[in-house]
Amino acid sequence: MSTVPSTHAIEVEAVTCGYGGNVVLRDVSFTVPPGEIFFIIGGSGCGKSTLLRHLIGIHLPTAGEVRFFGAPFNHADAATRRGLLKTFGVLYQSAALWSSLTLRENVALPLEEYTDLRQREIEEIATLKLAQVGLTGFEDYYPAEISGGMKKRAGLARALALDPAIVFLDEPSAGLDPITSRKLDDLVLEIREMFGTTLVVVSHELASIFSIADRVIMLDKSQKGIIAEGKPRELAERSRDPRVTEFLYRGDRPGGAA
Amino acid sequence: MCAAPAANSATVTAALVGDVLEVALAGRWRITEARPHWADVLAGRTPRWVKVTVDQVEKWDSSLLLFLFEVRQWTRMTGAYLDTEALPAKLQALLAQLSRSHETSVPFDRSENFITAVGHATMEVWKKGSDISHFVGECTYSALKLAKLPHKFRWKDCVHEMQQCGAMALPIVSLISFLVGLTLAYTGALVLRQYGGDIYVADLVGLSMVREMGALMTGIVLAGRTGAAFAAHLGNMKANEEIDALETLGISPVDFLVAPRLLALGVMMPLLSLYANCLGIAGGMTVAAMVLEISPTAFWVEMLTIVDLSDILSGLIKAATFGAIVGLAGCLRGLQAERSAAGVGRAATSAVVTAILFIIVADAIYAVIFDILGI
Numbered sequence: 001m002s003t004v005p006s007t008h009a010i011e012v013e014a015v016t017c018g019y020g021g022n023v024v025l026r027d028v029s030f031t032v033p034p035g036e037i038f039f040i041i042g043g044s045g046c047g048k049s050t051l052l053r054h055l056i057g058i059h060l061p062t063a064g065e066v067r068f069f070g071a072p073f074n075h076a077d078a079a080t081r082r083g084l085l086k087t088f089g090v091l092y093q094s095a096a097l098w099s100s101l102t103l104r105e106n107v108a109l110p111l112e113e114y115t116d117l118r119q120r121e122i123e124e125i126a127t128l129k130l131a132q133v134g135l136t137g138f139e140d141y142y143p144a145e146i147s148g149g150m151k152k153r154a155g156l157a158r159a160l161a162l163d164p165a166i167v168f169l170d171e172p173s174a175g176l177d178p179i180t181s182r183k184l185d186d187l188v189l190e191i192r193e194m195f196g197t198t199l200v201v202v203s204h205e206l207a208s209i210f211s212i213a214d215r216v217i218m219l220d221k222s223q224k225g226i227i228a229e230g231k232p233r234e235l236a237e238r239s240r241d242p243r244v245t246e247f248l249y250r251g252d253r254p255g256g257a258a
Numbered sequence: 259m260c261a262a263p264a265a266n267s268a269t270v271t272a273a274l275v276g277d278v279l280e281v282a283l284a285g286r287w288r289i290t291e292a293r294p295h296w297a298d299v300l301a302g303r304t305p306r307w308v309k310v311t312v313d314q315v316e317k318w319d320s321s322l323l324l325f326l327f328e329v330r331q332w333t334r335m336t337g338a339y340l341d342t343e344a345l346p347a348k349l350q351a352l353l354a355q356l357s358r359s360h361e362t363s364v365p366f367d368r369s370e371n372f373i374t375a376v377g378h379a380t381m382e383v384w385k386k387g388s389d390i391s392h393f394v395g396e397c398t399y400s401a402l403k404l405a406k407l408p409h410k411f412r413w414k415d416c417v418h419e420m421q422q423c424g425a426m427a428l429p430i431v432s433l434i435s436f437l438v439g440l441t442l443a444y445t446g447a448l449v450l451r452q453y454g455g456d457i458y459v460a461d462l463v464g465l466s467m468v469r470e471m472g473a474l475m476t477g478i479v480l481a482g483r484t485g486a487a488f489a490a491h492l493g494n495m496k497a498n499e500e501i502d503a504l505e506t507l508g509i510s511p512v513d514f515l516v517a518p519r520l521l522a523l524g525v526m527m528p529l530l531s532l533y534a535n536c537l538g539i540a541g542g543m544t545v546a547a548m549v550l551e552i553s554p555t556a557f558w559v560e561m562l563t564i565v566d567l568s569d570i571l572s573g574l575i576k577a578a579t580f581g582a583i584v585g586l587a588g589c590l591r592g593l594q595a596e597r598s599a600a601g602v603g604r605a606a607t608s609a610v611v612t613a614i615l616f617i618i619v620a621d622a623i624y625a626v627i628f629d630i631l632g633i
Contacts, residue, residue, distance in 0.1 A: 116292065121324050124324065127359045128323075128352075128360075131359035131362075136359055139365075139366070140366030144596065144598055162290060163319035163320050
């Protein structure tokens, strides 16, 4: 149904990220075409979540530019920025559901903020989104009343509320058992299949990387930047960088058997 | 589904061909943009058959789905037939899913009948009462245990808490006590002046501050300042599983966290109360000197005719009790907090309310006891 736009969904150009005077990542550049499942991987503390927070505008890069569908995001004026905020949804590591709202109200809030839909229609959409992530029957539960995996799915439903073209997922599998984690991976594939959504996933979950990632970039703490980019299987088999192979081989081949 | 800009907005053209209303959708259907509504498309017509095509649609999302759902609901209501064969399989699947979620979504009923509500409330009160007694018992046991094994006591934490709840509270206690003394003197002067008894303002301020207001005001200030801080700190520790970590190590959270705080408050409250008494009297003295033209010496001498050591002691006993109440309420609510940000907030609020309530109750009980004992 949708035609592929001529521009990339995301363009990151020479972005430098850091807090205060401390540089975490320097001169990071990459592009993500529409409809791709793109993973940002790397060991703990390498700056994956930091990069994500800079991509979604929680922090401003100290240098460089982030563009969504060709439109600059970092230094956009308030109206453009608000327009661009509608193009992406975010699933936070802790799901970040608003604890005083039910799941339906959590999903409905972006719709109330950004659409002119009637309350009944908003509720229909919120219910549908929750159904799409397998939470039918839990619409009126509060976040404190559901499990961690369900919170993640509800967070994903909220991220999908406005049918964004891009969805960012920060460590979606963190704290989940392998089966729930696998179900979440299936859901990611289903969302891409159904809506052609671009998905950017921050993760170090090797099972997810090998099963759903189209392309990955790997960050390194000491280099403060990207040390590898490509398809995960190809990187695992062909990369000459021991940091990359060590990271990718560990989970793909249990016991270290090559 | 992608959000790249497109020129055309969502449009619908409908033409009645015999009994069939042929509805052709076109343009870009985005949930964040305006879309046509089925009632406007119908324009009063009542077709028996509705055929929808989406060949001219450039982009779509839940907006298109909502429109189709509106059509489906109307056809179901009127008994008309909705022909969706021309729709892409993806859209048909989503429409079916929306219909299913619409039908299966049953509002969660949180209401309960009156009898159940009363029963739950009674059990809740009983549980709260038993929790308080259990906690007080646990604290007593901990105090006895630590008295036998003083090296197990967290002295460093206790000193830190003393600084936090004592020294750091001096500015606010000073201001409030001085103003309370000042207010008492002004209020007393209003009545006493009429009878030429200006000098008795000294008795009023002195006795009120020493027996009552010094301890009470300090207790209330510390309930808001320290009790809430204890509850928030312990509640946050509970949310971060730090309390669980202590328990799994076999360390009692009461010994480790509650006892140092209780001792710190138990020591600092009487001292703060004494300090509050002095500041309150100073406030009264200021009013007496500036408004009533009573010299500080005359004020002091007159005050000593009525305030004796038993009054000061009764105030100190109250202060120590109020300190224990603030500490117990803060720590209990903190340890009972739910494991969430909202839970920590509720624990802090509840600690303040509980502490102030019990301070007032204890004050009333002391008033009766001291009256009986003739103190």
